[in-house]
Amino acid sequence: MVRKLAAGNWKMNGTRAALAELQTLAQAHDSPSVDILICPPAPLLFSAAEMVKGQAIDIGAQDCHPAASGAHTGDIAAPMIADCGATAVILGHSERREDHNETDDLVRAKATAAHAAGLTAIICIGETLAQRDAGQTLGVIAAQLEGSTPDSAKADNTVIAYEPVWAIGTGKVPSLEQIGEVHDFMRQSLSKRFGTDTAKGVRLLYGGSVKPANAAQIFAVDNVDGALVGGASLSEGDFTPIIKALSDNS
Numbered sequence: 001m002v003r004k005l006a007a008g009n010w011k012m013n014g015t016r017a018a019l020a021e022l023q024t025l026a027q028a029h030d031s032p033s034v035d036i037l038i039c040p041p042a043p044l045l046f047s048a049a050e051m052v053k054g055q056a057i058d059i060g061a062q063d064c065h066p067a068a069s070g071a072h073t074g075d076i077a078a079p080m081i082a083d084c085g086a087t088a089v090i091l092g093h094s095e096r097r098e099d100h101n102e103t104d105d106l107v108r109a110k111a112t113a114a115h116a117a118g119l120t121a122i123i124c125i126g127e128t129l130a131q132r133d134a135g136q137t138l139g140v141i142a143a144q145l146e147g148s149t150p151d152s153a154k155a156d157n158t159v160i161a162y163e164p165v166w167a168i169g170t171g172k173v174p175s176l177e178q179i180g181e182v183h184d185f186m187r188q189s190l191s192k193r194f195g196t197d198t199a200k201g202v203r204l205l206y207g208g209s210v211k212p213a214n215a216a217q218i219f220a221v222d223n224v225d226g227a228l229v230g231g232a233s234l235s236e237g238d239f240t241p242i243i244k245a246l247s248d249n250s
């Protein structure tokens, strides 16, 4: 059984003052039975990583460039993220696919760069409501999973987050059957491509309106190994019950 993962995506929220929330979280979870990852905005990466040094919380970024360095104004390379003390990077979030026209090919290149820098790539995939309504969910998931996951993926350097676009920040959550169907499908697809051992070890997170009130039910679904949490990760008071629900389910 894999170790469960509670990951918080702060998105474009938080200045240095928000690090107090991280400190409270670190104090509250001295030796948790699940892995905890916080992904703050890039300007906070170094301070956040310094703050949690020696504690049971890891820090991740929210994007990286596919190149290791070069003339790419405003971008951040994977080795720079590692140099800050972060250990992971979220890639292919639907907000980046939408805001920056990110394609599966680009996400795959970024994930390859993340792996080369020793980072865990958290690859996000998920269907829109129109795609779900048209019965295309598993087709979309298959294409994004195949297209965005590089050959360098291994159990210990890759996490897949299923985030239905229509559930992000909306308070709407798929039914437990719908979540289970996609997670089972992702596990089977990974198994076909990478073999059973790797597929079993890659953690599959659910993301989209995970809150203290619905976390326990979601974590009870087969093949859900944790969550990628947006809004509810911004306050320790909301994130802690989600971590607890996950650890109760481990």
Ligand SMILES: O=C(CO)COP(=O)(O)O
Pocket: 009, 093, 163, 167, 168, 169, 170, 171, 207, 208, 209, 210, 228, 229, 230, 231, 232
């Ligand atoms: O996009 C998400 C995490 O990456 C989910 O965001 P919410 O938890 O705010 O719906």
